Amino acid sequence: MKTDRKKIMLIFGTRPEATKICPVVQELKKYPDWFETKVIVTGQHKEQLQQALSNFNIQPDVDLTLMKENQTLAYLTSAAITGLDKIISEERPDLILVHGDTQTAVSGGMTAFFHKIPIGHIEAGLRSQNKYSPWPEEINRKIVDVVSDFLFAPTSISKENLIREGYNETNIYVTGQTAVDAAILTKKSNYNFKDDTINRLIEHKGRIITVTAHRKENYGSPMVGMFNAIRRVVEENPDISIIYPVHLSPVVREIANKILTGHDRIHLIDPIEYPDMINLMARSFLILSDSGGLQEEAPVFKKPLVLMRETTERPEAITANAVCLSGTDEEMIHTITTKLLTDPNYYKAMSHADNPFGDGQASKRIVQIIAYYFGFVPDLPKEFNAK
Known part of the structure; x- marks a missing residue:
């Protein structure tokens, strides 16, 4: 040697x-x-x-x-x-x-x-x-x-x-x-969030949906549709709270503030550190996102992810039924999310998917x-x- x-x-x-x-x-x-x-x-x-x-x-x-x-x-x-x-x-x-x-x-x-x-x-x-x-x-x-x-x-x-x-x-x-390695290393059962706002919010007795949205190709009308769907879901489900660490992009912030502010169960917070994000996902009921990496991380914690994008370079997640590709259409996002919230069998099928990553x-x-x-x-x- x-x-x-x-x-x-x-x-x-x-x-x-x-x-x-x-x-x-x-x-x-x-x-x-x-x-x-x-x-x-x-x-x-x-x-x-x-x-x-x-x-x-x-x-x-x-x-x-x-x-x-x-x-x-x-x-x-x-x-x-x-x-x-x-x-x-x-x-x-x-x-x-x-x-x-x-x-x-x-x-x-x-x-x-x-x-x-x-x-x-x-x-x-x-x-x-x-x-x-x-x-x-x-x-x-x-x-x-x-x-x-x-x-x-x-x-x-x-x-x-x-x-x-x-x-x-x-x-x-x-x-x-390697994202799976990092997520496993980072998730803690007794985790105390660095952002104290989240420590307060996760005490909510209902179900938490974590949201992320930032992709440039979704700027404009696609993002408007995404956020309209999210607001409708919250208004129709009184036990749901949204936690959305809003990207620093001025474009994203303008659209998010216009559509999502003013509701007591939609919480727009500043971007959070990686350990906070991983442990927030682990404590969520489901995730709505246009992220690439979250498609790999959500299955680690058996959390269904509604992917608000038109395409994905990670089709393994779709095949494994850990992620549902909704596109950016308001009605499709609303329909899929509502089904996950109201159909226990549909939710169970996604939350029991094996991690393909x-x-x-x-x-x-x-x-x-x-x-x-x-x-x-x-x-x-x-x-x-x-x-």
């Missing part, structure tokens, strides 16, 4: 990336004789990123602090590539890991490619087959996959997407989703694959296989 240490650089910049990649950082750090772990953050998000890092007790080695007001995709990409180019030139890592589909992931992958350094893409192979939904994520993840040497696909469907597109099967590893071991598999590649262990791990 080889004993020379290898330098592994992890590059990320947003809160969702941080929550999903930090379990991998923690796992790598368990093997200091094998790996020198370098954490580089771009600061694509600022306060939210720092919160996520602190939740996992991780200090970055470098923070590019790129975030600025009204930042554009072009600015982020060019600034990140420029900053990362200098760091990678100085550090010369043996492997670079990026996650998902952000501008940071694209920038990290491209810069690693420019330097001919092997790249591992965590969460490879997700596809909606619509380049504008989700936008720009659908194209971002394709770009990262193209330049990657290790394609860490969370599920067999992700692997099939990659094989269909011509990727070499020997470079694809089905690991499960992971078993809490994804980070361990990824690190073992890396250890195998560098000759530290003799065998690859068994792939994740959903029930």
Whole structure:
């Protein structure tokens, strides 16, 4: 067996990336004789990123602090590539890991490619087959996959997407989703919310629905329809309370305030930290969202999710009946949510769905694959296989 240490650089910049990649950082750090772990953050998000890092007790080695007001995709990409180019030139890592589909992931992958350094893409192979939904994520993840040497696909469907597109099967590893690892680590039975407003709200004797909505492709009339449906559901069901941590986007806030304020059981609160969000979902009756990541997290806690989007790059959740794709039509959202609230059999079927995304071991598999590649262990791990 080889004993020379290898330098592994992890590059990320947003809160969702941080929550999903930090379990991998923690796992790598368990093997200091094998790996020198370098954490580089771009600061694509600022306060939210720092919160996520602190939740996992991780200090970055470098923070590019790129975030600025009204930042554009072009600015982020060019600034990140420029900053990362200098760091990678100085550090010369043996492997670079990026996650998902952000501008940071694209920038990290491209810069690693420019330097001919092997790249591992965590969460490879997700596809909606619509380049504008989700936008720009659908194209971002394709770009990262193209330049990657290790394609860490969370599920067999992700692997099939990659094989269909011509990727070499020997470079694809089905690991499960690291978001499941993070959610399992974060959920606590005796959790005390950092946002004291939630501590008060969860004492409500009725059922709680957690809402999130932020996607750019839903701005305008789609979001109006979503929020109108939510208000109708609350007005028709006197035991229901809504908790909605409202995204900081001025567009989202304007629509939410116009439609959802003024009802004593609709609680619009500021964005909350990741542990609060995970534990709020665990205590909710169901979830209404247009999020990507929540599709992976809700099944961990057996909570039905009504997905207010036209497409999803995570069809496993639909197939498993853990998520129902409603689109953004007001009537459809209202109908599906009402059925979950009034039909016990329908609710039971969704809440008993198996989790198609992971078993809490994804980070361990990824690190073992890396250890195998560098000759530290003799065998690859068994792939994740959903029930």
